[in-house]
Amino acid sequence: MKSKKFTTIVLALSLLLCGCAVQNDAAGAAGGQSDETVYTASVGSKNSMSADEQYAELTQDTLREAFLELEGVKDAKVHIAYAEDSVEVTTDLTYAEGADQEKTKETVEAVLQKFFADDVNAHITVN
Amino acid sequence: MIKFIRKFVSILMVAVWLLNVPLTVFAEEMPEQTEQFAMKPLPKQVGETKVVCEDENGILYVTLVDFSESVTRATNRTTDATFLFHYKTILGTTADAFEVKLSCDWIEDGLNSSIIVLNGNATTLGGxxxxxxxxxxxxxxxxxxxxxxxxxxxxxxxxxxxxxxxNPQLSLDYLYFGEIVG
Structure with a gap:
Protein backbone atom coordinates (compact mmCIF):
# COMPACT_ATOMS: atom_id res chain seq x y z
CA MET A 1 0.00 0.00 0.00
CA LYS A 2 2.81 2.37 0.93
CA SER A 3 4.59 1.64 -2.32
CA LYS A 4 1.38 2.35 -4.24
CA LYS A 5 1.05 5.72 -2.51
CA PHE A 6 4.61 6.60 -3.28
CA THR A 7 4.16 5.69 -6.95
CA THR A 8 1.02 7.81 -7.16
CA ILE A 9 2.77 10.80 -5.62
CA VAL A 10 5.78 10.43 -7.91
CA LEU A 11 3.45 10.13 -10.89
CA ALA A 12 1.58 13.28 -9.89
CA LEU A 13 4.77 15.25 -9.43
CA SER A 14 6.12 13.98 -12.75
CA LEU A 15 2.95 15.15 -14.48
CA LEU A 16 3.36 18.59 -12.93
CA LEU A 17 6.98 18.83 -13.99
CA CYS A 18 6.08 17.72 -17.52
CA GLY A 19 3.45 20.46 -17.60
CA CYS A 20 6.09 22.92 -16.54
CA ALA A 21 8.47 21.79 -19.28
CA VAL A 22 5.78 21.96 -21.95
CA GLN A 23 4.81 25.44 -20.80
CA ASN A 24 8.42 26.53 -20.88
CA ASP A 25 9.00 25.02 -24.34
CA ALA A 26 5.90 26.71 -25.67
CA ALA A 27 7.09 30.06 -24.35
CA GLY A 28 10.53 29.50 -25.82
CA ALA A 29 9.16 28.44 -29.17
CA ALA A 30 6.93 31.47 -29.35
CA GLY A 31 9.82 33.72 -28.46
CA GLY A 32 12.17 31.95 -30.83
CA GLN A 33 10.60 33.58 -33.81
CA SER A 34 12.68 36.62 -34.51
CA ASP A 35 10.97 39.77 -35.60
CA GLU A 36 12.96 42.56 -37.12
CA THR A 37 12.02 46.20 -37.33
CA VAL A 38 14.16 48.93 -38.78
CA TYR A 39 13.88 52.61 -38.07
CA THR A 40 15.78 55.64 -39.16
CA ALA A 41 16.19 59.20 -38.00
CA SER A 42 17.80 61.32 -40.65
CA VAL A 43 17.87 64.88 -41.90
CA GLY A 44 14.29 65.80 -42.64
CA SER A 45 12.77 63.37 -40.17
CA LYS A 46 12.81 65.88 -37.40
CA ASN A 47 10.04 65.39 -34.92
CA SER A 48 9.24 67.37 -31.88
CA MET A 49 12.02 67.45 -29.33
CA SER A 50 11.13 65.71 -26.15
CA ALA A 51 12.12 68.15 -23.47
CA ASP A 52 12.53 65.90 -20.52
CA GLU A 53 14.81 65.92 -17.54
CA GLN A 54 16.35 62.56 -18.29
CA TYR A 55 17.47 63.64 -21.74
CA ALA A 56 18.86 66.85 -20.29
CA GLU A 57 20.82 64.82 -17.75
CA LEU A 58 22.27 62.58 -20.45
CA THR A 59 23.24 65.58 -22.58
CA GLN A 60 24.79 67.37 -19.60
CA ASP A 61 27.02 64.39 -18.84
CA THR A 62 28.03 63.94 -22.48
CA LEU A 63 28.99 67.60 -22.87
CA ARG A 64 30.83 67.66 -19.56
CA GLU A 65 32.93 64.64 -20.49
CA ALA A 66 33.79 66.21 -23.85
CA PHE A 67 34.73 69.57 -22.28
CA LEU A 68 37.06 67.85 -19.86
CA GLU A 69 39.06 66.78 -22.92
CA LEU A 70 39.73 70.41 -23.76
CA GLU A 71 43.06 71.90 -22.91
CA GLY A 72 42.46 74.62 -20.38
CA VAL A 73 39.46 73.00 -18.72
CA LYS A 74 40.01 71.54 -15.29
CA ASP A 75 36.34 70.96 -14.53
CA ALA A 76 33.01 71.76 -16.12
CA LYS A 77 29.50 71.84 -14.78
CA VAL A 78 26.81 71.83 -17.43
CA HIS A 79 23.20 72.46 -16.58
CA ILE A 80 20.47 72.13 -19.17
CA ALA A 81 16.86 73.05 -18.54
CA TYR A 82 14.26 72.49 -21.23
CA ALA A 83 11.14 74.61 -21.23
CA GLU A 84 8.20 74.33 -23.58
CA ASP A 85 9.80 76.29 -26.43
CA SER A 86 13.29 77.06 -25.22
CA VAL A 87 16.36 75.59 -23.61
CA GLU A 88 18.62 77.20 -21.01
CA VAL A 89 22.21 76.00 -21.04
CA THR A 90 24.52 77.14 -18.27
CA THR A 91 28.13 76.01 -18.12
CA ASP A 92 30.47 76.79 -15.26
CA LEU A 93 34.08 76.18 -16.16
CA THR A 94 37.00 75.74 -13.83
CA TYR A 95 40.09 76.64 -15.79
CA ALA A 96 43.37 74.80 -15.64
CA GLU A 97 46.40 76.66 -14.40
CA GLY A 98 47.87 78.91 -17.06
CA ALA A 99 44.91 78.39 -19.38
CA ASP A 100 43.84 81.06 -21.84
CA GLN A 101 40.49 81.56 -20.14
CA GLU A 102 38.97 83.77 -22.83
CA LYS A 103 39.90 81.37 -25.62
CA THR A 104 38.68 78.34 -23.67
CA LYS A 105 35.39 80.08 -22.92
CA GLU A 106 34.95 80.99 -26.60
CA THR A 107 35.65 77.41 -27.65
CA VAL A 108 33.07 76.04 -25.23
CA GLU A 109 30.53 78.64 -26.31
CA ALA A 110 31.10 77.80 -29.98
CA VAL A 111 30.65 74.07 -29.33
CA LEU A 112 27.43 74.69 -27.39
CA GLN A 113 26.10 77.00 -30.14
CA LYS A 114 26.64 74.21 -32.69
CA PHE A 115 25.29 71.53 -30.40
CA PHE A 116 22.06 73.42 -29.84
CA ALA A 117 21.99 75.01 -33.31
CA ASP A 118 18.61 73.47 -34.14
CA ASP A 119 16.98 74.52 -30.91
CA VAL A 120 15.28 77.76 -31.83
CA ASN A 121 15.45 79.40 -28.44
CA ALA A 122 18.70 78.18 -26.96
CA HIS A 123 20.08 80.52 -24.31
CA ILE A 124 23.69 79.68 -23.68
CA THR A 125 25.71 81.03 -20.79
CA VAL A 126 29.32 80.14 -20.10
CA ASN A 127 30.96 81.31 -16.91
CA MET B 1 -9.60 5.20 0.06
CA ILE B 2 -10.97 8.59 1.13
CA LYS B 3 -7.98 9.03 3.40
CA PHE B 4 -5.71 8.30 0.48
CA ILE B 5 -7.48 10.80 -1.79
CA ARG B 6 -7.28 13.46 0.95
CA LYS B 7 -3.57 12.88 1.36
CA PHE B 8 -3.06 12.88 -2.39
CA VAL B 9 -4.95 16.14 -2.83
CA SER B 10 -3.00 17.75 0.04
CA ILE B 11 0.31 16.69 -1.45
CA LEU B 12 -0.81 17.85 -4.87
CA MET B 13 -1.77 21.27 -3.50
CA VAL B 14 1.56 21.65 -1.73
CA ALA B 15 3.39 20.57 -4.88
CA VAL B 16 1.46 23.04 -7.02
CA TRP B 17 2.14 25.81 -4.52
CA LEU B 18 5.85 24.98 -4.41
CA LEU B 19 6.12 24.85 -8.18
CA ASN B 20 4.02 27.91 -8.81
CA VAL B 21 6.82 30.45 -8.35
CA PRO B 22 9.34 28.82 -10.69
CA LEU B 23 6.57 28.06 -13.20
CA THR B 24 5.67 31.71 -13.35
CA VAL B 25 9.28 32.69 -13.77
CA PHE B 26 9.88 30.19 -16.56
CA ALA B 27 6.73 31.07 -18.40
CA GLU B 28 7.07 34.82 -18.34
CA GLU B 29 10.77 35.58 -18.15
CA MET B 30 10.31 39.29 -18.33
CA PRO B 31 10.72 42.06 -15.83
CA GLU B 32 7.88 43.94 -14.31
CA GLN B 33 8.35 47.65 -14.33
CA THR B 34 10.09 48.68 -11.18
CA GLU B 35 11.70 51.87 -12.47
CA GLN B 36 9.99 54.82 -14.04
CA PHE B 37 13.02 55.94 -15.99
CA ALA B 38 16.75 55.87 -15.81
CA MET B 39 19.68 57.23 -17.71
CA LYS B 40 21.68 54.23 -18.77
CA PRO B 41 25.11 54.48 -20.26
CA LEU B 42 25.41 51.72 -22.83
CA PRO B 43 28.35 49.36 -22.47
CA LYS B 44 31.35 50.79 -24.33
CA GLN B 45 33.60 47.75 -24.64
CA VAL B 46 32.68 44.68 -26.67
CA GLY B 47 31.62 41.98 -24.20
CA GLU B 48 30.78 44.49 -21.47
CA THR B 49 27.43 43.94 -19.74
CA LYS B 50 25.28 46.38 -17.80
CA VAL B 51 22.05 46.06 -15.87
CA VAL B 52 18.98 47.58 -17.53
CA CYS B 53 16.41 46.88 -14.84
CA GLU B 54 15.56 44.28 -12.27
CA ASP B 55 12.51 42.86 -10.58
CA GLU B 56 11.63 40.08 -8.18
CA ASN B 57 11.97 37.47 -10.93
CA GLY B 58 15.35 38.41 -12.32
CA ILE B 59 17.44 40.98 -14.14
CA LEU B 60 17.45 42.35 -17.67
CA TYR B 61 20.98 42.98 -18.94
CA VAL B 62 22.45 44.62 -22.03
CA THR B 63 25.72 43.51 -23.58
CA LEU B 64 27.68 45.21 -26.34
CA VAL B 65 28.27 42.33 -28.74
CA ASP B 66 29.72 44.21 -31.69
CA PHE B 67 31.23 47.64 -32.28
CA SER B 68 33.00 49.15 -35.25
CA GLU B 69 34.01 52.54 -36.60
CA SER B 70 34.78 52.99 -40.24
CA VAL B 71 35.76 55.80 -42.59
CA THR B 72 33.81 55.85 -45.81
CA ARG B 73 35.26 59.05 -47.27
CA ALA B 74 37.73 61.66 -46.04
CA THR B 75 35.41 63.07 -43.42
CA ASN B 76 32.59 60.53 -43.42
CA ARG B 77 32.42 58.21 -40.45
CA THR B 78 30.18 55.30 -39.63
CA THR B 79 29.78 54.02 -36.09
CA ASP B 80 28.03 50.67 -35.71
CA ALA B 81 27.08 48.99 -32.45
CA THR B 82 25.02 45.90 -31.65
CA PHE B 83 23.45 45.53 -28.22
CA LEU B 84 21.97 42.28 -26.96
CA PHE B 85 19.35 42.50 -24.24
CA HIS B 86 19.04 39.31 -22.23
CA TYR B 87 17.17 38.23 -19.12
CA LYS B 88 18.42 36.12 -16.24
CA THR B 89 15.93 34.70 -13.78
CA ILE B 90 16.62 34.28 -10.08
CA LEU B 91 16.90 30.56 -10.83
CA GLY B 92 19.78 31.22 -13.18
CA THR B 93 17.92 30.63 -16.44
CA THR B 94 19.07 33.00 -19.15
CA ALA B 95 17.23 33.94 -22.31
CA ASP B 96 17.91 36.40 -25.10
CA ALA B 97 15.18 39.02 -25.25
CA PHE B 98 15.92 41.37 -28.14
CA GLU B 99 18.79 42.86 -30.07
CA VAL B 100 19.29 46.44 -31.21
CA LYS B 101 21.73 47.40 -33.95
CA LEU B 102 22.57 51.08 -34.18
CA SER B 103 24.36 52.56 -37.15
CA CYS B 104 25.29 56.23 -37.20
CA ASP B 105 26.72 58.01 -40.24
CA TRP B 106 28.33 61.31 -39.40
CA ILE B 107 30.73 63.89 -40.75
CA GLU B 108 33.91 64.65 -38.84
CA ASP B 109 34.68 68.28 -39.58
CA GLY B 110 35.68 70.01 -36.39
CA LEU B 111 33.10 72.53 -35.25
CA ASN B 112 31.00 71.76 -38.35
CA SER B 113 30.73 68.06 -37.60
CA SER B 114 27.24 66.69 -37.95
CA ILE B 115 25.16 63.55 -37.80
CA ILE B 116 23.83 62.42 -41.17
CA VAL B 117 21.66 59.54 -40.06
CA LEU B 118 21.02 57.19 -37.17
CA ASN B 119 19.58 53.81 -38.10
CA GLY B 120 18.09 51.44 -35.58
CA ASN B 121 17.33 47.80 -36.22
CA ALA B 122 15.51 45.88 -33.51
CA THR B 123 15.14 42.11 -33.51
CA THR B 124 12.91 40.18 -31.15
CA LEU B 125 14.64 37.06 -29.89
CA GLY B 126 12.38 35.55 -27.26
CA GLY B 127 10.50 35.80 -23.99
CA ASN B 167 38.44 65.79 -31.72
CA PRO B 168 34.67 65.62 -32.35
CA GLN B 169 33.13 62.96 -30.16
CA LEU B 170 30.17 60.75 -30.98
CA SER B 171 28.60 58.79 -28.17
CA LEU B 172 25.77 56.26 -28.16
CA ASP B 173 23.63 55.97 -25.07
CA TYR B 174 20.08 55.32 -24.08
CA LEU B 175 17.39 56.30 -21.68
CA TYR B 176 15.10 53.67 -20.27
CA PHE B 177 11.53 54.49 -19.44
CA GLY B 178 9.52 51.94 -17.51
CA GLU B 179 6.38 52.91 -19.34
CA ILE B 180 5.38 54.67 -22.52
CA VAL B 181 6.08 58.37 -22.37
CA GLY B 182 3.94 61.09 -23.82
Missing amino acids: GYTCTWIDSYHSQCQCWLELDVAKSGVYRFCALLVPLED
Whole structure:
Protein backbone atom coordinates (compact mmCIF):
# COMPACT_ATOMS: atom_id res chain seq x y z
CA MET A 1 0.00 0.00 0.00
CA LYS A 2 2.81 2.37 0.93
CA SER A 3 4.59 1.64 -2.32
CA LYS A 4 1.38 2.35 -4.24
CA LYS A 5 1.05 5.72 -2.51
CA PHE A 6 4.61 6.60 -3.28
CA THR A 7 4.16 5.69 -6.95
CA THR A 8 1.02 7.81 -7.16
CA ILE A 9 2.77 10.80 -5.62
CA VAL A 10 5.78 10.43 -7.91
CA LEU A 11 3.45 10.13 -10.89
CA ALA A 12 1.58 13.28 -9.89
CA LEU A 13 4.77 15.25 -9.43
CA SER A 14 6.12 13.98 -12.75
CA LEU A 15 2.95 15.15 -14.48
CA LEU A 16 3.36 18.59 -12.93
CA LEU A 17 6.98 18.83 -13.99
CA CYS A 18 6.08 17.72 -17.52
CA GLY A 19 3.45 20.46 -17.60
CA CYS A 20 6.09 22.92 -16.54
CA ALA A 21 8.47 21.79 -19.28
CA VAL A 22 5.78 21.96 -21.95
CA GLN A 23 4.81 25.44 -20.80
CA ASN A 24 8.42 26.53 -20.88
CA ASP A 25 9.00 25.02 -24.34
CA ALA A 26 5.90 26.71 -25.67
CA ALA A 27 7.09 30.06 -24.35
CA GLY A 28 10.53 29.50 -25.82
CA ALA A 29 9.16 28.44 -29.17
CA ALA A 30 6.93 31.47 -29.35
CA GLY A 31 9.82 33.72 -28.46
CA GLY A 32 12.17 31.95 -30.83
CA GLN A 33 10.60 33.58 -33.81
CA SER A 34 12.68 36.62 -34.51
CA ASP A 35 10.97 39.77 -35.60
CA GLU A 36 12.96 42.56 -37.12
CA THR A 37 12.02 46.20 -37.33
CA VAL A 38 14.16 48.93 -38.78
CA TYR A 39 13.88 52.61 -38.07
CA THR A 40 15.78 55.64 -39.16
CA ALA A 41 16.19 59.20 -38.00
CA SER A 42 17.80 61.32 -40.65
CA VAL A 43 17.87 64.88 -41.90
CA GLY A 44 14.29 65.80 -42.64
CA SER A 45 12.77 63.37 -40.17
CA LYS A 46 12.81 65.88 -37.40
CA ASN A 47 10.04 65.39 -34.92
CA SER A 48 9.24 67.37 -31.88
CA MET A 49 12.02 67.45 -29.33
CA SER A 50 11.13 65.71 -26.15
CA ALA A 51 12.12 68.15 -23.47
CA ASP A 52 12.53 65.90 -20.52
CA GLU A 53 14.81 65.92 -17.54
CA GLN A 54 16.35 62.56 -18.29
CA TYR A 55 17.47 63.64 -21.74
CA ALA A 56 18.86 66.85 -20.29
CA GLU A 57 20.82 64.82 -17.75
CA LEU A 58 22.27 62.58 -20.45
CA THR A 59 23.24 65.58 -22.58
CA GLN A 60 24.79 67.37 -19.60
CA ASP A 61 27.02 64.39 -18.84
CA THR A 62 28.03 63.94 -22.48
CA LEU A 63 28.99 67.60 -22.87
CA ARG A 64 30.83 67.66 -19.56
CA GLU A 65 32.93 64.64 -20.49
CA ALA A 66 33.79 66.21 -23.85
CA PHE A 67 34.73 69.57 -22.28
CA LEU A 68 37.06 67.85 -19.86
CA GLU A 69 39.06 66.78 -22.92
CA LEU A 70 39.73 70.41 -23.76
CA GLU A 71 43.06 71.90 -22.91
CA GLY A 72 42.46 74.62 -20.38
CA VAL A 73 39.46 73.00 -18.72
CA LYS A 74 40.01 71.54 -15.29
CA ASP A 75 36.34 70.96 -14.53
CA ALA A 76 33.01 71.76 -16.12
CA LYS A 77 29.50 71.84 -14.78
CA VAL A 78 26.81 71.83 -17.43
CA HIS A 79 23.20 72.46 -16.58
CA ILE A 80 20.47 72.13 -19.17
CA ALA A 81 16.86 73.05 -18.54
CA TYR A 82 14.26 72.49 -21.23
CA ALA A 83 11.14 74.61 -21.23
CA GLU A 84 8.20 74.33 -23.58
CA ASP A 85 9.80 76.29 -26.43
CA SER A 86 13.29 77.06 -25.22
CA VAL A 87 16.36 75.59 -23.61
CA GLU A 88 18.62 77.20 -21.01
CA VAL A 89 22.21 76.00 -21.04
CA THR A 90 24.52 77.14 -18.27
CA THR A 91 28.13 76.01 -18.12
CA ASP A 92 30.47 76.79 -15.26
CA LEU A 93 34.08 76.18 -16.16
CA THR A 94 37.00 75.74 -13.83
CA TYR A 95 40.09 76.64 -15.79
CA ALA A 96 43.37 74.80 -15.64
CA GLU A 97 46.40 76.66 -14.40
CA GLY A 98 47.87 78.91 -17.06
CA ALA A 99 44.91 78.39 -19.38
CA ASP A 100 43.84 81.06 -21.84
CA GLN A 101 40.49 81.56 -20.14
CA GLU A 102 38.97 83.77 -22.83
CA LYS A 103 39.90 81.37 -25.62
CA THR A 104 38.68 78.34 -23.67
CA LYS A 105 35.39 80.08 -22.92
CA GLU A 106 34.95 80.99 -26.60
CA THR A 107 35.65 77.41 -27.65
CA VAL A 108 33.07 76.04 -25.23
CA GLU A 109 30.53 78.64 -26.31
CA ALA A 110 31.10 77.80 -29.98
CA VAL A 111 30.65 74.07 -29.33
CA LEU A 112 27.43 74.69 -27.39
CA GLN A 113 26.10 77.00 -30.14
CA LYS A 114 26.64 74.21 -32.69
CA PHE A 115 25.29 71.53 -30.40
CA PHE A 116 22.06 73.42 -29.84
CA ALA A 117 21.99 75.01 -33.31
CA ASP A 118 18.61 73.47 -34.14
CA ASP A 119 16.98 74.52 -30.91
CA VAL A 120 15.28 77.76 -31.83
CA ASN A 121 15.45 79.40 -28.44
CA ALA A 122 18.70 78.18 -26.96
CA HIS A 123 20.08 80.52 -24.31
CA ILE A 124 23.69 79.68 -23.68
CA THR A 125 25.71 81.03 -20.79
CA VAL A 126 29.32 80.14 -20.10
CA ASN A 127 30.96 81.31 -16.91
CA MET B 1 -9.60 5.20 0.06
CA ILE B 2 -10.97 8.59 1.13
CA LYS B 3 -7.98 9.03 3.40
CA PHE B 4 -5.71 8.30 0.48
CA ILE B 5 -7.48 10.80 -1.79
CA ARG B 6 -7.28 13.46 0.95
CA LYS B 7 -3.57 12.88 1.36
CA PHE B 8 -3.06 12.88 -2.39
CA VAL B 9 -4.95 16.14 -2.83
CA SER B 10 -3.00 17.75 0.04
CA ILE B 11 0.31 16.69 -1.45
CA LEU B 12 -0.81 17.85 -4.87
CA MET B 13 -1.77 21.27 -3.50
CA VAL B 14 1.56 21.65 -1.73
CA ALA B 15 3.39 20.57 -4.88
CA VAL B 16 1.46 23.04 -7.02
CA TRP B 17 2.14 25.81 -4.52
CA LEU B 18 5.85 24.98 -4.41
CA LEU B 19 6.12 24.85 -8.18
CA ASN B 20 4.02 27.91 -8.81
CA VAL B 21 6.82 30.45 -8.35
CA PRO B 22 9.34 28.82 -10.69
CA LEU B 23 6.57 28.06 -13.20
CA THR B 24 5.67 31.71 -13.35
CA VAL B 25 9.28 32.69 -13.77
CA PHE B 26 9.88 30.19 -16.56
CA ALA B 27 6.73 31.07 -18.40
CA GLU B 28 7.07 34.82 -18.34
CA GLU B 29 10.77 35.58 -18.15
CA MET B 30 10.31 39.29 -18.33
CA PRO B 31 10.72 42.06 -15.83
CA GLU B 32 7.88 43.94 -14.31
CA GLN B 33 8.35 47.65 -14.33
CA THR B 34 10.09 48.68 -11.18
CA GLU B 35 11.70 51.87 -12.47
CA GLN B 36 9.99 54.82 -14.04
CA PHE B 37 13.02 55.94 -15.99
CA ALA B 38 16.75 55.87 -15.81
CA MET B 39 19.68 57.23 -17.71
CA LYS B 40 21.68 54.23 -18.77
CA PRO B 41 25.11 54.48 -20.26
CA LEU B 42 25.41 51.72 -22.83
CA PRO B 43 28.35 49.36 -22.47
CA LYS B 44 31.35 50.79 -24.33
CA GLN B 45 33.60 47.75 -24.64
CA VAL B 46 32.68 44.68 -26.67
CA GLY B 47 31.62 41.98 -24.20
CA GLU B 48 30.78 44.49 -21.47
CA THR B 49 27.43 43.94 -19.74
CA LYS B 50 25.28 46.38 -17.80
CA VAL B 51 22.05 46.06 -15.87
CA VAL B 52 18.98 47.58 -17.53
CA CYS B 53 16.41 46.88 -14.84
CA GLU B 54 15.56 44.28 -12.27
CA ASP B 55 12.51 42.86 -10.58
CA GLU B 56 11.63 40.08 -8.18
CA ASN B 57 11.97 37.47 -10.93
CA GLY B 58 15.35 38.41 -12.32
CA ILE B 59 17.44 40.98 -14.14
CA LEU B 60 17.45 42.35 -17.67
CA TYR B 61 20.98 42.98 -18.94
CA VAL B 62 22.45 44.62 -22.03
CA THR B 63 25.72 43.51 -23.58
CA LEU B 64 27.68 45.21 -26.34
CA VAL B 65 28.27 42.33 -28.74
CA ASP B 66 29.72 44.21 -31.69
CA PHE B 67 31.23 47.64 -32.28
CA SER B 68 33.00 49.15 -35.25
CA GLU B 69 34.01 52.54 -36.60
CA SER B 70 34.78 52.99 -40.24
CA VAL B 71 35.76 55.80 -42.59
CA THR B 72 33.81 55.85 -45.81
CA ARG B 73 35.26 59.05 -47.27
CA ALA B 74 37.73 61.66 -46.04
CA THR B 75 35.41 63.07 -43.42
CA ASN B 76 32.59 60.53 -43.42
CA ARG B 77 32.42 58.21 -40.45
CA THR B 78 30.18 55.30 -39.63
CA THR B 79 29.78 54.02 -36.09
CA ASP B 80 28.03 50.67 -35.71
CA ALA B 81 27.08 48.99 -32.45
CA THR B 82 25.02 45.90 -31.65
CA PHE B 83 23.45 45.53 -28.22
CA LEU B 84 21.97 42.28 -26.96
CA PHE B 85 19.35 42.50 -24.24
CA HIS B 86 19.04 39.31 -22.23
CA TYR B 87 17.17 38.23 -19.12
CA LYS B 88 18.42 36.12 -16.24
CA THR B 89 15.93 34.70 -13.78
CA ILE B 90 16.62 34.28 -10.08
CA LEU B 91 16.90 30.56 -10.83
CA GLY B 92 19.78 31.22 -13.18
CA THR B 93 17.92 30.63 -16.44
CA THR B 94 19.07 33.00 -19.15
CA ALA B 95 17.23 33.94 -22.31
CA ASP B 96 17.91 36.40 -25.10
CA ALA B 97 15.18 39.02 -25.25
CA PHE B 98 15.92 41.37 -28.14
CA GLU B 99 18.79 42.86 -30.07
CA VAL B 100 19.29 46.44 -31.21
CA LYS B 101 21.73 47.40 -33.95
CA LEU B 102 22.57 51.08 -34.18
CA SER B 103 24.36 52.56 -37.15
CA CYS B 104 25.29 56.23 -37.20
CA ASP B 105 26.72 58.01 -40.24
CA TRP B 106 28.33 61.31 -39.40
CA ILE B 107 30.73 63.89 -40.75
CA GLU B 108 33.91 64.65 -38.84
CA ASP B 109 34.68 68.28 -39.58
CA GLY B 110 35.68 70.01 -36.39
CA LEU B 111 33.10 72.53 -35.25
CA ASN B 112 31.00 71.76 -38.35
CA SER B 113 30.73 68.06 -37.60
CA SER B 114 27.24 66.69 -37.95
CA ILE B 115 25.16 63.55 -37.80
CA ILE B 116 23.83 62.42 -41.17
CA VAL B 117 21.66 59.54 -40.06
CA LEU B 118 21.02 57.19 -37.17
CA ASN B 119 19.58 53.81 -38.10
CA GLY B 120 18.09 51.44 -35.58
CA ASN B 121 17.33 47.80 -36.22
CA ALA B 122 15.51 45.88 -33.51
CA THR B 123 15.14 42.11 -33.51
CA THR B 124 12.91 40.18 -31.15
CA LEU B 125 14.64 37.06 -29.89
CA GLY B 126 12.38 35.55 -27.26
CA GLY B 127 10.50 35.80 -23.99
CA GLY B 128 7.48 37.52 -25.48
CA TYR B 129 9.21 40.83 -26.08
CA THR B 130 8.03 42.69 -29.13
CA CYS B 131 9.69 45.83 -30.47
CA THR B 132 8.09 48.81 -32.17
CA TRP B 133 9.89 51.98 -33.18
CA ILE B 134 7.66 54.84 -32.12
CA ASP B 135 9.51 58.14 -32.42
CA SER B 136 12.66 59.87 -33.56
CA TYR B 137 14.47 63.18 -33.45
CA HIS B 138 17.29 64.57 -35.53
CA SER B 139 19.34 67.72 -35.37
CA GLN B 140 22.91 68.52 -36.36
CA CYS B 141 24.43 67.03 -33.21
CA GLN B 142 21.60 65.19 -31.50
CA CYS B 143 19.72 62.23 -32.81
CA TRP B 144 17.56 59.63 -31.15
CA LEU B 145 15.23 56.76 -31.87
CA GLU B 146 12.58 55.55 -29.47
CA LEU B 147 11.80 51.85 -29.20
CA ASP B 148 8.74 50.54 -27.40
CA VAL B 149 9.43 47.06 -26.09
CA ALA B 150 6.26 45.30 -24.98
CA LYS B 151 6.33 44.19 -21.33
CA SER B 152 9.56 46.08 -20.74
CA GLY B 153 9.23 49.77 -21.50
CA VAL B 154 10.40 52.47 -23.83
CA TYR B 155 14.04 52.85 -24.75
CA ARG B 156 15.45 56.00 -26.32
CA PHE B 157 18.69 55.31 -28.15
CA CYS B 158 20.68 58.52 -28.55
CA ALA B 159 23.60 59.53 -30.74
CA LEU B 160 25.16 62.72 -29.38
CA LEU B 161 27.93 64.47 -31.27
CA VAL B 162 30.03 67.06 -29.46
CA PRO B 163 31.71 69.06 -32.25
CA LEU B 164 35.07 69.76 -30.66
CA GLU B 165 37.45 71.43 -33.11
CA ASP B 166 40.27 68.91 -32.74
CA ASN B 167 38.44 65.79 -31.72
CA PRO B 168 34.67 65.62 -32.35
CA GLN B 169 33.13 62.96 -30.16
CA LEU B 170 30.17 60.75 -30.98
CA SER B 171 28.60 58.79 -28.17
CA LEU B 172 25.77 56.26 -28.16
CA ASP B 173 23.63 55.97 -25.07
CA TYR B 174 20.08 55.32 -24.08
CA LEU B 175 17.39 56.30 -21.68
CA TYR B 176 15.10 53.67 -20.27
CA PHE B 177 11.53 54.49 -19.44
CA GLY B 178 9.52 51.94 -17.51
CA GLU B 179 6.38 52.91 -19.34
CA ILE B 180 5.38 54.67 -22.52
CA VAL B 181 6.08 58.37 -22.37
CA GLY B 182 3.94 61.09 -23.82
